[in-house]
Amino acid sequence: MTAATPSAPATRAAGTRSWLALALLHTRFQLLESVRVPIAVIGNLLFPSLALLFFVVPQPAVAEHPLASVAAVAQLGTFAVMSACLFTLGAGVSEDRQLAFDPYVRTLPAGAGPRLAGRVVNAIVFCLGAQVPVVLIAVLLTAASTSPARFLGGIAMVPVVAVPFTLLGLAIGYAMSAKAAIAVVQAVLFPLAFAGGLFLPPEAFPSWLDALSQALPSRAARDLVVQVTTGIEGSAWALPVLLAWTALFAALAVLAYRRDEGRRFR
Amino acid sequence: MTAPVVELDRVTRRYGEVVALDDVSLSVGEGELVGLLGPNGAGKSTLLSLVNGVRRPDAGTVRLMGRDPREPAARAGLGTTPQETGLPATLRVGEVVDLVAGHYADPMPRGEVLERFGLGDLARRQTGGLSGGQRRRLAVALSLVGRPRVVLLDEPTTGLDVDARHTLWDALRDYQSGGATVIVTSHYLEEIEALARRVVVVGSGRVLADDDLPAVLAMAAARRVLVEVPESEEARLHALPGVLDVRREGRRTVLLAPDADAVVRALVRDDVPFRDLEVRGASLEEAFLALTSGTPGAPAASGAPGAAPTPATTDGEPR
Numbered sequence: 187m188t189a190a191t192p193s194a195p196a197t198r199a200a201g202t203r204s205w206l207a208l209a210l211l212h213t214r215f216q217l218l219e220s221v222r223v224p225i226a227v228i229g230n231l232l233f234p235s236l237a238l239l240f241f242v243v244p245q246p247a248v249a250e251h252p253l254a255s256v257a258a259v260a261q262l263g264t265f266a267v268m269s270a271c272l273f274t275l276g277a278g279v280s281e282d283r284q285l286a287f288d289p290y291v292r293t294l295p296a297g298a299g300p301r302l303a304g305r306v307v308n309a310i311v312f313c314l315g316a317q318v319p320v321v322l323i324a325v326l327l328t329a330a331s332t333s334p335a336r337f338l339g340g341i342a343m344v345p346v347v348a349v350p351f352t353l354l355g356l357a358i359g360y361a362m363s364a365k366a367a368i369a370v371v372q373a374v375l376f377p378l379a380f381a382g383g384l385f386l387p388p389e390a391f392p393s394w395l396d397a398l399s400q401a402l403p404s405r406a407a408r409d410l411v412v413q414v415t416t417g418i419e420g421s422a423w424a425l426p427v428l429l430a431w432t433a434l435f436a437a438l439a440v441l442a443y444r445r446d447e448g449r450r451f452r
Numbered sequence: 453m454t455a456p457v458v459e460l461d462r463v464t465r466r467y468g469e470v471v472a473l474d475d476v477s478l479s480v481g482e483g484e485l486v487g488l489l490g491p492n493g494a495g496k497s498t499l500l501s502l503v504n505g506v507r508r509p510d511a512g513t514v515r516l517m518g519r520d521p522r523e524p525a526a527r528a529g530l531g532t533t534p535q536e537t538g539l540p541a542t543l544r545v546g547e548v549v550d551l552v553a554g555h556y557a558d559p560m561p562r563g564e565v566l567e568r569f570g571l572g573d574l575a576r577r578q579t580g581g582l583s584g585g586q587r588r589r590l591a592v593a594l595s596l597v598g599r600p601r602v603v604l605l606d607e608p609t610t611g612l613d614v615d616a617r618h619t620l621w622d623a624l625r626d627y628q629s630g631g632a633t634v635i636v637t638s639h640y641l642e643e644i645e646a647l648a649r650r651v652v653v654v655g656s657g658r659v660l661a662d663d664d665l666p667a668v669l670a671m672a673a674a675r676r677v678l679v680e681v682p683e684s685e686e687a688r689l690h691a692l693p694g695v696l697d698v699r700r701e702g703r704r705t706v707l708l709a710p711d712a713d714a715v716v717r718a719l720v721r722d723d724v725p726f727r728d729l730e731v732r733g734a735s736l737e738e739a740f741l742a743l744t745s746g747t748p749g750a751p752a753a754s755g756a757p758g759a760a761p762t763p764a765t766t767d768g769e770p771r
Contacts, residue, residue, distance in 0.1 A: 201525065201528055201557060202524045202525055202527075202528050202555075202557075203554070203555065203556070203557060207554070208554070208555065211551065211554040211555070215543070215547070215551050218543065218547065219540060219542055219543065222542035222543070223542060285538045285540070286534055286535035286537055286538020287534050287538040287539055287540055288538075289501070289506045289534075290532060290533070290534030290535075290538065290594075292504075292505065292506050293504040293505060293506060293527060293530065293532045294527065294552065294555040295524045295525065295527040295528040295530070295555050295556065295598075296524050296555050297524045
């Protein structure tokens, strides 16, 4: 035992490990922790698949129409991404912040970047995982069909769409307590999803709702994904709208992280 | 002495209306073993959270190895303990060690860390399944994983039985002997005696005393002598030999003195008309408030309901 001590505080270059090494480390442990609570993973996969099964598959007008089916799958796939990002980050981060381990991890020699990267990669893995049952149901039970390029394009859209909602999730997670965060995530997720045309296609909206909807990040994300997967031209506003929301959510996330000092006592 | 490894310069930190640290300055050099002693709520944990970069001061500056502790590079040579209740329950003991080790350039091998703290056969156990004492040991082990030059230990052995406490102290002393700087907080005097050479007493957000261990131990041995005397006689109490402080608490007067027997003898010898005599141990806070404040008015007010339990002398091991 004592033989090891002289090396203890040996003089060495006081440097932190590389950003990438730390990001990989945090990614590994984020995934490990997620996988250890399988119900969180399963619950996340379930809702979009059930929605597809109950609301799309029984409607012949949609389910037997190849393009309409693809659009419906794209919408629910987008919803799966939104939901995974907001829940794993919004609720997950705020829950972690209430554990005594979180302030401890903040004392380790790593900045915010690698930890956030770990969380974001974890969320994106969740988002991709959530596509699997949706796509399986679509292939087996609907007439959905698209070209391999469009299918891959749709998968490639997952991390793109995930970015703004990841940032929104982080902003909520770092700004609020766990109880508040879960309520806020739900209050944000479902109205945004509905008004963004993720449950009902926007073609079914009254014109005022359609106009309002165009300004929402959920609608912009949905339009982009539908364009990529079906090839049908959509609104030219989708990309600028999504980028503007991304910038806003990024600013909020950074602000919330900077202000956070762990639990607050008054 | 070389440049200080931890330095606080006129630091103030508030939580809303509450002032947790009030204009505190403290400098700790390489290799020092410093005990931060004080009751709960004195500001010890706030002080550590400023040094470890979790919180930032409202006023003043904090330096760790000459840098702002909020920079990750400043913390490359820092080791701290999580609260044992907060370990991630689903991760295994070995995994938590790996997670922490992964942050440092030259960490101790996992086996060595676990061995030092008697956790060798628990590496595959999830932390949620550990006993309180095992968690406490793991928490302290984590502070040493990165071979830090500066170790901050917040109440390292609270809640442990005597044997476990001694095992942990041995492991910490073993590490200290390699030349690390250690700052340990405790409200147990015995723990401070075991791990520190220099003692900083904190109370109500201020540094009340900062001296070497024997000097502080002598101060901490003070006793409270309570008597009821007519108001006209009170002036005589100040003149008694060995009395450090005189203060009114309700109908009684409290004398603070290192030797209570001498005070009682003097009371009798001088024929002071006292009644309702009582002698109690003084809490450290009371002892230091009396010693460091010339005016027993203002700061004493917060510690005045002194009938409250006296953490250091009653909860701790009798000395």
